[in-house]
Amino acid sequence: MNSTNQLPFLAIQEAEKGLLNLKKQGLSRAHKVAQSACDTTQMFNGQRYKTFCSNDYLGLANHPEVIQAAQEALSRYGVGSGASHLISGHQEPHEKLAHRLADFQRAHIPHVQTLNFSSGYMANLGVITAICSLSNSTQASPKELTSIYSARLNHASIVDGIRLASKESTVKLTIFEVEELQALENALQSDTSKHKLIVCDGVFSMDGNLSPVDRLLDLAVRYDSLLLIDDAHGFGVLGDQGHGILEHMKLCSERLLYIGTLGKAAGVMGAFVCAHQTLIDWVFQKSRPYIYTTASPPSLAMATLKSLDIIEGPEGQQKRAHLHELILYWQTHLQLQHWHALQSSTPIQPLVVGHTPLCVLIDQELQALGILIPAIRPPTVPKGSARLRVTLSAKHSLQDIQALIEVVMRLEAKFISS
Ligand SMILES: Cc1ncc(COP(=O)(O)O)c(C=O)c1O
Numbered sequence: 391m392n393s394t395n396q397l398p399f400l401a402i403q404e405a406e407k408g409l410l411n412l413k414k415q416g417l418s419r420a421h422k423v424a425q426s427a428c429d430t431t432q433m434f435n436g437q438r439y440k441t442f443c444s445n446d447y448l449g450l451a452n453h454p455e456v457i458q459a460a461q462e463a464l465s466r467y468g469v470g471s472g473a474s475h476l477i478s479g480h481q482e483p484h485e486k487l488a489h490r491l492a493d494f495q496r497a498h499i500p501h502v503q504t505l506n507f508s509s510g511y512m513a514n515l516g517v518i519t520a521i522c523s524l525s526n527s528t529q530a531s532p533k534e535l536t537s538i539y540s541a542r543l544n545h546a547s548i549v550d551g552i553r554l555a556s557k558e559s560t561v562k563l564t565i566f567e568v569e570e571l572q573a574l575e576n577a578l579q580s581d582t583s584k585h586k587l588i589v590c591d592g593v594f595s596m597d598g599n600l601s602p603v604d605r606l607l608d609l610a611v612r613y614d615s616l617l618l619i620d621d622a623h624g625f626g627v628l629g630d631q632g633h634g635i636l637e638h639m640k641l642c643s644e645r646l647l648y649i650g651t652l653g654k655a656a657g658v659m660g661a662f663v664c665a666h667q668t669l670i671d672w673v674f675q676k677s678r679p680y681i682y683t684t685a686s687p688p689s690l691a692m693a694t695l696k697s698l699d700i701i702e703g704p705e706g707q708q709k710r711a712h713l714h715e716l717i718l719y720w721q722t723h724l725q726l727q728h729w730h731a732l733q734s735s736t737p738i739q740p741l742v743v744g745h746t747p748l749c750v751l752i753d754q755e756l757q758a759l760g761i762l763i764p765a766i767r768p769p770t771v772p773k774g775s776a777r778l779r780v781t782l783s784a785k786h787s788l789q790d791i792q793a794l795i796e797v798v799m800r801l802e803a804k805f806i807s808s
Pocket residue numbers: 508509510511512514545547591595620622623651652653660661
């Protein structure tokens with residue numbers, strides 16, 4: 391070993407400085423170690439907490455039938471898939487899952503087909519890069535420009551997908567505000583590029599509000615664009631059958647690409663994209679985050695198939711009805727003077743506190759009371775809008791919500807008077 395080499399030593403010094411700087415700004419991140427399954431009460435670091443922080447909106451992450459489906463698949467298929475999808479890792483459960491997920495969006499995307507990814511992060515990287523590479527689909531044709539229109543509050547994985555696409559293809563990026571669609575229309579109107587892609591979260595992950603997918607689709611049709619919706623937080627939760635935001639808004643178009651994730655309401659892990667079969671064929675051929683990674687364990691696909699049965703069936707409907715009662719109760723009974731509870735009809739119910747150190751302090755106080763609600767700070771949310779991201783689950787009871795409202799109102803009074 392060469393201990394005189396300066397490079398790693400300097401790197402460590404720089405990392406130490408950077409870490410200290412993050413700490414000083416209250417932006418340092420740390421793990422909490424969970425010692426029990428994901429639930430509305432959970433052990434962390436030896437202490438039991440009431441949790442309002444998971445994305446397990448329907449309580450399927452620890453559902454006995456989903457666990458049993460995984461256990462049976464483990465006995466049959468083993469633990470790992472052993473290879474990437476295009477070598478030998480694509481097993482029967484992966485194939486079945488893709489077909490079942492396509493069924494969920496069949497009424498909304500004509501000629502629909504599905505491709506599964508190992509995570510939502512990878513799906514956004516893989517789909518955006520592949521779609522942007524359409525502009526140079528044959529080597530004979532010159533590289534053409536793809537115009538991407540991305541909503542300002544889109545998830546980090548969309549941002550990173552666009553960054554990666556910009557390195558590989560010729561991309562012009564325009565950020566738009568969902569509240570100002572006239573500006574988006576003006577930009578589309580004067581856009582002469584052949585390839586256009588509008589990208590938007592279906593439900594904004596830090597605000598909880600629905601995006602205007604219907605109006606975005608109208609613009610996509612009128613200005614010859616594709617529309618990619620990342621419905622990570624709507625899939626399983628929105629629509630009578632839990633199919634997501636396209637079902638909720640009753641939309642149907644060949645211009646749609648629909649990404650859903652399976653680690654939130656479905657309670658397992660992974661993601662998928664649904665689109666017209668030719669677009670999916672292209673993504674399949676070109677998407678490096680799909681091609682160059684080990685296929686996820688087949689037991690996860692079997693567990694997800696069981697989750698999908700629950701989501702679509704009467705149990706899923708009951709869970710969604712209960713969840714919406716809880717959301718309504720929270721929205722109508724929480725009365726705040728200084729903190730701002732965002733208007734949201736989804737299980738994401740943020741309390742904007744503003745100042746980052748104050749938000750961290752409230753997070754700590756809640757923890758001392760045995761309640762876990764994460765403080766979300768910049769850069770995940772815009773500066774000055776640090777918040778407690780309350781998430782509700784169908785597993786919560788009305789009493790859980792009543793108790794939380796009481797605690798939040800008490801804490802607000804305490805922090806404001808001190
Ligand atoms: C809107 C959105 N898209 C994508 C992702 C990433 O999904 P995954 O956790 O499956 O990587 C998230 C995760 O929080 C998300 O909120």
